[in-house]
Amino acid sequence: MNQDEKLSIIKDILLTDEREFVSSIEKKIKILEHTVNEKKQLSAKVNPIIDEKLQQFIKEIPNSLGPTITKTLQEEIKNSQDAVVEALFPILGKMIKRYVQHEMKLLSEKINNQVNSTFSFKRFFRKAKYKASGIDESDLIIQEQTNTKIEQVIIIEKASGMVLAEYSKTKMADEDMVAGMLTAIKSFVEDAFIKESQDLHYIEYDLYHIHLQNFSSFYIAVVISGAYNVISKDKLEDKIFKFANKHKVVNLLKNKRLLTQKLEDFFKNGSI
Template structure:
């Protein structure tokens, strides 16, 4: 065997292994290329289906999971009433404080209007009385306001919180009455539900200079916002007047006619309660 033949045999032995290795790499690269290509092709077909399913899932979540989540929240609130009260108290407090601050501004405006009112015998008598007592007329008006006084009265449907009628002898009616009615109903329901008191109803809310007297009836309740000293005597007189008004003026006709209801409420409580 010549040297040339031997060299050819050696080259074949060496290159065969290298060729097999190169062929295996090429085969693997081709397989990977097919996989990538197939995924891209599959993605074009599958992605729209997945997007549709996701949209359908998002739309159906409130219907399918909503009742379950609501029930779970109710159970959690029931088992953690102290924590719920602690969490909601600052929020409710801010709402009440905002309402009170607004009413205080209205009260201040009323006082200023009274001091700047045109001459009348009542104004002259008040000025004379203030001078005799050595105090300013504004202080005398403020002392008058320290007496229990009806600031606002609401008649509100119990379950819905809808305002049925309202009357205010002092306010200009600039407050959002429907919002206040809803807020009072929310506070009332929250307190009654938060404490296991059976069928007992919330009857009084005190906040700084104001007392909200609540008188409950079957399908509605009356909320009277009182400024000044809320005494037991005033409470009894107020309760009697509300009961008297309900007995003689409230029927299904009034409950369905807000304008008529408000007119009767204004007529009945136009005079000072005490």
């Protein structure tokens, strides 16, 4: 036996365990490659781990993320109060309107009951009129007392008193002068009565009534001629809230031309 043969035998004896170990690793690598490359097999291995982690995460959310989320929302609402108010104004307005409408319906029924208990020639002819028109008699009585007409509508920025948009069929008054006057009166009255979060809603000027609908960053002034009572006020507020919500007025404040067009289209019939 020569020297090379002897070295080969010694090498085989010494490296047998290492070869077996390398062979074992190669088999495991092949199995791992097969598992990674085969989606179903990988999913079978990974999905249970992910599901377990997700369930654990869901259980820990109230304790781990709850306080952080609550604090973040509180800070965001605090920093964006104007935006929150603008978003809630139309919704709250509608809720209040529904309540007022319900109360007006009750009032109408009470008037109707009272009318039915009395008799007069005027009531006789009125009764014939409401039967022909299909309008409830109590509503007709109220309607006869009101003849309201929208003369002018102005949208005014609260902070500066600037006119953002204006519409009127006949030019009643200079809108900038009216806006300045209304803003000055509002500021004076609201400052004079030391009450927080109180707004001026109505001004009477000679034969005209000026209804002020306040929003967060602006207010809408509506000049009205004729009778102005609870019913006409209720209808006008409905109309204003509908306009503000339908056209997303807060998003149009910087586009005076488009806002004026929307204002004209909505109020052009002049009725409440």
